[in-house]
Amino acid sequence: MSNPVKRCRYFRPWWRTRFRPLTRHRPVAGPRSVLPREFFRAPASQVAPRLLGCVVRSGPVAVRITEVEAYDQSDPASHSFKGPTRARRTMFGPPGHLYVYFTYGMHFCGNLTCEDEGRGAGVLLRSGEVVDGLDVAWKRRGNAVPFRNLARGPARLAQAMGWTREDDGSDYLDSVTAGDPIEGISVGPRVGVANAADTPWRFWITDDRFVSAYRRHSSATP
């Protein structure tokens, strides 16, 4: 039993996956700087593109962020638009915290809160590339999931990170670190929102394979 491949139940060799894991060749190495609280105090639409390429860690799993969406209080599509409620109070809390919500009766999604306390703003983490804790992420997502889809999509990302209701309100200041510089940023309308779908507050890394497929909300006006 000296074969390390067989020791780990959830290890999957890259040649069994649809896409070659870039983590084998582009590891996140060395200490990374933690972003200051002031970083998250800015408007969500400014924080969102700056988060691209950053690495968010939850226990053993770390994800390089490739796609985000910004939401704030003046935004009809935002959970904070109608003011604070019990389920959405985290969004109105201090910046740099994790806001986890439950949607479609089965999925969790995670946001990083922005702006000053009392202002309901945040950045939805839509997609990412798992760069650490690959075995744990695969265990949570299922063995049959292709490497590319481990965290491609907000609910997939939340599942890979292991986020649930209990993580709502956690301070994530020490869990977000700067990443490698990125090539380019694309901007476009947000996904899955019925109101203000055309507000260009969705940001993603141009030509990155770890970006979710764009799908407009079924009842959104064309």
Added chain:
DNA sequence: TCGTGGATTACCT
């Protein structure tokens, strides 16, 4: 690769 439809429940009106 793309489009379609079903699953399933917390939350607010």
Added chain:
DNA sequence: GGTAATCCACGAG
């Protein structure tokens, strides 16, 4: 009681 910041399986081309 309707809506929802979604995912997955499946089929067609």
